[in-house]
Amino acid sequence: MRGLLAGLMAFGAYFFVQAAVFHLVKISRRAVALVGLWGACLPVYGLVYAALPDDREVWPAALAAPSDVVTLLCGGLLYFFLFMGYAQFFYMAESSVGIRTMVELAAQGERGLSLEELTKRYRYEWMLDRRLDRLIHAGYLVEEDGWYRTTARGRLSAAVLAWSKSLLRLGLGG
């Protein structure tokens, strides 16, 4: 339990620090901030782990694990996995078209919106440009005179995505 509790508490600390930073400061490079803060809070995991007592002193036998390297790694793994799960939630809130649609519909109450009305609320050009800029920044695309081309990294990613879509029979998607 020592490793799991330390991982959980370290993630709790990360969560509050990240929420406070994003709430107080308008951040443009969000991915860098998310990962940077996670890395900065990693020592918290080590400190909490060191501060917690050995399992055998506080937990019944079924819940006690020896304080060995596996326990330490399992707690670290939990800290990592919780971050990954949170990142998924974060990007859903930040970028999901479906979530934005529900927020738009909620503002209209029982009247709702038609597809045409909903379409007008989106700045599609801005949505596309934002994604294209991110892909360039991450090294997947290059832009030259308004033309976008994939880099070697982008080609590999496109091939993996296309293959996965085909394997799972997902259609074109997007």
Next chain:
Amino acid sequence: MLKGLILALCGFVLFLVVHVLVFRVYAPRLRFMAMFRIAVVTSLMLVVLHRSTPPDLGFLPSQYTGAGWAVDLLNGLLVFTFLFVGYCMFYFLVDRGFSGRMMIEIETSPDRQLRAGDVAARYSIEMVLQRRLGEMLEIGRIVERDGRYVNTPKGNAAAAMFAFVKKFLQLGEGG
């Protein structure tokens, strides 16, 4: 704690195999629900396997078998759950990823290059929204009345929660 980890990894591989087979053979309509059900059944199998096998699984070194059964099982289930969550991230990227679709469109264009306007022409906002609306209708987040889309209580609750998160974390309108 190694037993739980090994069983979680084996369970995840089993989940992947069954998931691919089900998607290839049956092409389920409610895809995420199908994935979720496979994951739940696999995690139940993990519990049964964990309780019915020896702590060393017949081959683990004795120094790694000292953990209590409950913490080992809890750890294994957590690892399996988060592997599933991580895979969901990849799955949604493949299935719904807007950026991924743009890269595929660019890569499959005759000259392997497109302008922003070409991408918009190949994948319009109407197509993007229609797909999302269809999915949200299927999972009961919205309903359609006389050509207008309205949130259900479930949709309103999700919208309120995400609107708060967007505002609190200063994420902008998004989408």
